[in-house]
Amino acid sequence: MVSNGSESSRILNEIENLKSSKIEIERQISVLEAQLRDINGNKDHETNSNSTSPCSPLSNNGDLGFGHGLSPDMIYRYSRHLLLPSFGVQGQSSLLKTSILVVGAGGLGSPALLYLAACGVGRIGIVDHDIVELNNLHRQIIHSEAYIGQSKVESAAAACHSINSTVQIVEYKEALRTSNALEILGKYDIVVDATDNAPSRYLINDCCVVLGKPLVSGAAVGLEGQLTVYNYNGGPCYRCLFPTPPPTTACQRCSDSGVLGVVPGIIGCLQALEAIKVASGVGEPLSGRMLLFDALSARIRIVKIRGRSSQCEVCGESAAFTQQQFREFDYEKFTQSALSASPLKLKLLPAEARISSKEYNERIAKGEAHILVDVRPAHHYKIVSLPNSMNIPLANLEARLSELSTVLKKGEEQTGSGSAASLYVVCRRGNDSQRAVQYLHKMGFTSAKDIIGGIESWAHDVDSTFPTY
Amino acid sequence: MQLTLEFGGGLELLCESVKIHNVNVDPAEDGGDKLTMKSLLAWVRTNLIKERPEMFMKGDSVRPGVLVLVNDCDWELSGQLDTTLEEKDVVVFISTLHGG
Numbered sequence: 017m018v019s020n021g022s023e024s025s026r027i028l029n030e031i032e033n034l035k036s037s038k039i040e041i042e043r044q045i046s047v048l049e050a051q052l053r054d055i056n057g058n059k060d061h062e063t064n065s066n067s068t069s070p071c072s073p074l075s076n077n078g079d080l081g082f083g084h085g086l087s088p089d090m091i092y093r094y095s096r097h098l099l100l101p102s103f104g105v106q107g108q109s110s111l112l113k114t115s116i117l118v119v120g121a122g123g124l125g126s127p128a129l130l131y132l133a134a135c136g137v138g139r140i141g142i143v144d145h146d147i148v149e150l151n152n153l154h155r156q157i158i159h160s161e162a163y164i165g166q167s168k169v170e171s172a173a174a175a176c177h178s179i180n181s182t183v184q185i186v187e188y189k190e191a192l193r194t195s196n197a198l199e200i201l202g203k204y205d206i207v208v209d210a211t212d213n214a215p216s217r218y219l220i221n222d223c224c225v226v227l228g229k230p231l232v233s234g235a236a237v238g239l240e241g242q243l244t245v246y247n248y249n250g251g252p253c254y255r256c257l258f259p260t261p262p263p264t265t266a267c268q269r270c271s272d273s274g275v276l277g278v279v280p281g282i283i284g285c286l287q288a289l290e291a292i293k294v295a296s297g298v299g300e301p302l303s304g305r306m307l308l309f310d311a312l313s314a315r316i317r318i319v320k321i322r323g324r325s326s327q328c329e330v331c332g333e334s335a336a337f338t339q340q341q342f343r344e345f346d347y348e349k350f351t352q353s354a355l356s357a358s359p360l361k362l363k364l365l366p367a368e369a370r371i372s373s374k375e376y377n378e379r380i381a382k383g384e385a386h387i388l389v390d391v392r393p394a395h396h397y398k399i400v401s402l403p404n405s406m407n408i409p410l411a412n413l414e415a416r417l418s419e420l421s422t423v424l425k426k427g428e429e430q431t432g433s434g435s436a437a438s439l440y441v442v443c444r445r446g447n448d449s450q451r452a453v454q455y456l457h458k459m460g461f462t463s464a465k466d467i468i469g470g471i472e473s474w475a476h477d478v479d480s481t482f483p484t485y
Numbered sequence: 486m487q488l489t490l491e492f493g494g495g496l497e498l499l500c501e502s503v504k505i506h507n508v509n510v511d512p513a514e515d516g517g518d519k520l521t522m523k524s525l526l527a528w529v530r531t532n533l534i535k536e537r538p539e540m541f542m543k544g545d546s547v548r549p550g551v552l553v554l555v556n557d558c559d560w561e562l563s564g565q566l567d568t569t570l571e572e573k574d575v576v577v578f579i580s581t582l583h584g585g
Binding site: 214 | 504539540579
């Protein structure tokens with residue numbers, strides 16, 4: 017590791033240099049592309065020169081006198097839509113006049129945005145505060161390696177634009193909050209919820225109810241997905257179904273539970289489809305029904321859900337949920353979880369029951385006799401683990417306490433001095449390790465300490481070549 | 486009474502990761518020949534839920550965030566806890582997902 021240090025820092029430097037030249041080149045390209053668009057745009061817009069503001073009213077500009085407002089380019093580009101008897105010119109014209117906001121440019125938003133841009137939705141807004149990371153790319157297919165470290169919104173907007181340069185894309189590189197949601201959602205006809213957490217889902221729902229916007233809601237975790245359309249045509253809203261938020265422990269996140277990339281892909285595609293149906297007025301949108309997708313058994317079930325609830329606190333008959341109340345509502349408190357899906361950081365233990373990964377490393381170097389217990393689930397342990405650790409998943413700790421006692425006793429015999437071997441506990445991020453140490457203290461293993469920040473801190477502070485996931 | 490019970494959205498983790506359970510529930514437990522959802526829930530909690538029952542139930546109903554479907558229909562439409570079940574009914578318990 018040490019001997020490779022200078023070589024790896026040289027490579028890192030070179031990567032940094034190349035990345036900054038790449039960003040500069042990309043900037044130059046986008047400046048030139050914008051110039052080109054301006055030149056072409058001015059040609060197209062000779063009779064309609066007021067379309068400079070990012071949220072200008074949508075209008076078609078190539079009316080050929082057939083009454084549908086489609087230009088020759090549009091007729092050719094969307095010809096396969098126009099050829100559908102049930103969709104046709106009418107459906108396409110409606111799409112071109114519709115504005116759709118997609119909240120979240122992640123696993124769901126990626127395919128939804130690609131299809132919405134490709135199919136010619138007039139204006140598309142994209143909201144996300146996040147940046148593209150390598151571990152996003154297996155499912156967030158709108159982003160490419162070149163955009164790692166850059167804003168998801170910029171990356172998604174560039175991808176949409178490269179598919180269809182005639183669509184207006186509006187970028188919101190910010191988190192959706194009660195302070196900006198009314199203003200942003202107010203500019204769109206349809207909202208697509210492609211977020212990844214409970215407070216955002218309640219926030220978006222309530223804002224849609226207050227503004228009277230249909231909401232296409234999708235979710236996916238692991239190998240399952242769910243989809244429905246809320247607040248549409250007298251149908252229920254999210255709160256009619258889920259008036260009380262679930263306990264935070266019931267909210268699985270992709271970063272903890274995993275997700276098969278294609279699963280949000282499928283749900284995101286279906287969200288685009290439902291948005292297109294609502295926009296074009298074609299077909300029966302999935303309102304009052306919910307689609308449940310189980311990837312493992314290849315089953316899709318569509319169930320009938322309750323209608324609008326008269327007792328709903330937001331959309332019910334006697335509900336008086338105003339814009340002002342929305343602005344003042346605390347969604348993080350309501351759902352007991354943060355709007356940005358940042359990992360939980362527990363503090364259960366006193367400082368003397370914890371050590372940092374650096375300190376642990378120093379103790380190994382000194383040859384301290386110890387037992388290291390890794391309490392992550394077995395399938396996590398298989399991905400990567402610290403040397404000389406034993407895996408006892410937190411869920412099995414109680415059942416395997418005697419095993420732990422035996423190992424500790426053996427360690428004691430080896431030290432020879434009669435002094436007990438130390439007991440350290442590690443997990444992925446340092447939450448479960450604290451829960452485990454708390455339990456171990458209670459069960460008499462009073463010397464147990466947890467490694468602060470788990471193997472992530474080991475990778476960050478001790479060994480930068482140690483894989484993270 | 487033969488019933489098919491299905492768990493999804495992560496609830497299957499509470500019953501040893503088995504999603505579909507074909508079960509035989511005795512309606513007599515309910516003091517008659519009918520089985521209500523209320524007593525089915527109690528039966529499920531006793532016989533199928535192997536860990537963290539608070540992730541499945543709250544009081545005598547399901548916890549917030551769980552949808553209950555009787556024959557592909559929201560149990561709100563059939564009387565919730567008072568819904569009476571019949572032979573070969575399919576009851577689905579699904580936890581709402583938030584991820585994306």
